[in-house]
Amino acid sequence: MTEQNTKLKRTWGESIQIYLHPRVLGMLFLGFSAGLPFLLIFSTLNVWLREAGVSRSEIGFFAWVGIAFSIKVLWAPLADNYRLPLLGRLGRRRSWMFLGQVGIIVGLVGMSMTDPTQDLAQMAIFALIVAFSSATQDVGLDAYRIEAIGIEHQGAMAANYQLGWRLGALVAGAGALYMAEYSSWFATYQAMAVLMSVGVITVFVVREPVIETNTEESQLEWEVTLQDRLSKGRGAVKDIAEITYRTVGRPFSEFVARNRSTAVIILVFICIYRISDIVMGNMAGPLYVDLGYSKTEIADVTKVFGFFATMAGAYIGGALLMRMGMLQLILLGAVLVVITNLFYAFLAQAGHNMPVLAFTVGADNFTAGLAGTAFIAYLSSLVNKSFTATQYGLFSSIMTLPGKFFSGFSGLIVDATDYTTFFLYASVMGIPAIFMVLYLIRLEKRQKRESLLERVFK
Numbered sequence: 001m002t003e004q005n006t007k008l009k010r011t012w013g014e015s016i017q018i019y020l021h022p023r024v025l026g027m028l029f030l031g032f033s034a035g036l037p038f039l040l041i042f043s044t045l046n047v048w049l050r051e052a053g054v055s056r057s058e059i060g061f062f063a064w065v066g067i068a069f070s071i072k073v074l075w076a077p078l079a080d081n082y083r084l085p086l087l088g089r090l091g092r093r094r095s096w097m098f099l100g101q102v103g104i105i106v107g108l109v110g111m112s113m114t115d116p117t118q119d120l121a122q123m124a125i126f127a128l129i130v131a132f133s134s135a136t137q138d139v140g141l142d143a144y145r146i147e148a149i150g151i152e153h154q155g156a157m158a159a160n161y162q163l164g165w166r167l168g169a170l171v172a173g174a175g176a177l178y179m180a181e182y183s184s185w186f187a188t189y190q191a192m193a194v195l196m197s198v199g200v201i202t203v204f205v206v207r208e209p210v211i212e213t214n215t216e217e218s219q220l221e222w223e224v225t226l227q228d229r230l231s232k233g234r235g236a237v238k239d240i241a242e243i244t245y246r247t248v249g250r251p252f253s254e255f256v257a258r259n260r261s262t263a264v265i266i267l268v269f270i271c272i273y274r275i276s277d278i279v280m281g282n283m284a285g286p287l288y289v290d291l292g293y294s295k296t297e298i299a300d301v302t303k304v305f306g307f308f309a310t311m312a313g314a315y316i317g318g319a320l321l322m323r324m325g326m327l328q329l330i331l332l333g334a335v336l337v338v339i340t341n342l343f344y345a346f347l348a349q350a351g352h353n354m355p356v357l358a359f360t361v362g363a364d365n366f367t368a369g370l371a372g373t374a375f376i377a378y379l380s381s382l383v384n385k386s387f388t389a390t391q392y393g394l395f396s397s398i399m400t401l402p403g404k405f406f407s408g409f410s411g412l413i414v415d416a417t418d419y420t421t422f423f424l425y426a427s428v429m430g431i432p433a434i435f436m437v438l439y440l441i442r443l444e445k446r447q448k449r450e451s452l453l454e455r456v457f458k
Helices: 012-020 022-040 043-051 056-070 076-081 092-112 120-147 151-182 185-195 197-205 221-231 235-273 275-281 284-290 295-324 326-350 354-381 385-407 410-416 419-428 431-457
Strands: none
Touching: 012 022, 012 151, 012 295, 022 043, 022 092, 022 120, 022 151, 022 185, 022 197, 043 056, 043 151, 043 284, 043 295, 056 120, 056 385, 056 410, 076 092, 076 120, 076 385, 092 120, 092 185, 092 197, 120 385, 151 185, 151 295, 151 354, 185 197, 235 275, 235 385, 235 431, 275 326, 275 385, 275 419, 284 295, 284 326, 295 326, 295 354, 326 354, 326 419, 326 431, 354 385, 410 419
16 A cells, blocks of 8 residues: 555654654644634534524535535646746745635635625625635645655644644634624624734745655556657647646556555545535534524534544544554544434434533544544655645545535435434444445555565565
């Protein structure tokens, strides 16, 4: 398989000390700028819309705004091969992050000036601008995170990235709800736009990573033939064909060449791993409102308490990753996701019950942090640094696309049945991921045996 399957034997002290690496610490601020806009177009926005009287079916459709994150692979190749005009002086990675941040600020200001009861379509347009801009920021940020440091630090990078991301989400979640409770949604979204300056400043402070690339290894036979034919072409057609191959074809074919028969299996696994929690999360906000929880109660439990639960899961996941291996930790995460989603079905039956809400949110957020650390590190390990933005863009796009598509129908399901049925349905959607990771673990063991036999009889 790939490097993610190598277990690193370290002491607990060494596993914890890795978080003090300067570049690992630097991910806190970049993670904050990535996490801040996310909830403002999803759960926080859902609370605003539901409070304004927008139907659950219409709120469900807003999940499709998130498809922008699932198609960023379409422009990720540009970030691997081109610097933006003028902004390009910042470097490939930083210029794309900055462009995304400017778009986020514009979109948030537009949302703040829109009344969802008067113009829901305009609200959707500005939310879409935020989503596309945030996805663009992610393209540059993910590439920077992977290129800035070696694979042995990626678990810690993922954990610190999650801490920064969750801090941003905490501000956009609890902070936004507190502000909206005592002021207005207009002032709240204006304040969130100002806070994006944290990301803007960070982009100007961090250094552009310098990496060595090798695009010639692991070529397939058809690629050699194609390159030979391209070299014999002429004029504009030749130039367009070479650019298309270099920016799009080569990154994808390199992944296939490197992973051979397991490439399709890996891609299918990435597609289904997060379906359950993405689908479930779209109706969590409306559930809280319909059960009678105030914005302050939602902020206290789901955002503040949930933040600490997520960070506990993320950092425990980062330490466990150094000791037990990626796939084993990913399996644990997949099982816990199915179990914790069932708790929301119980919450729907319990009604307005703060202890049940705290237990449900705590378990769900701890699982999200643990599984998230493992999965981010896993995706990072699959990337060839010659094509960082393109390949990671592919993985992160297909990771969310199925979940975002199905979550668009979540409001229709709740309206046609009830919350309990919906959350049971969302939980069952996580079962295929468990079987897929079990298969990958089995495949990993078989490949290790074959590799050992090769060395013995060589």
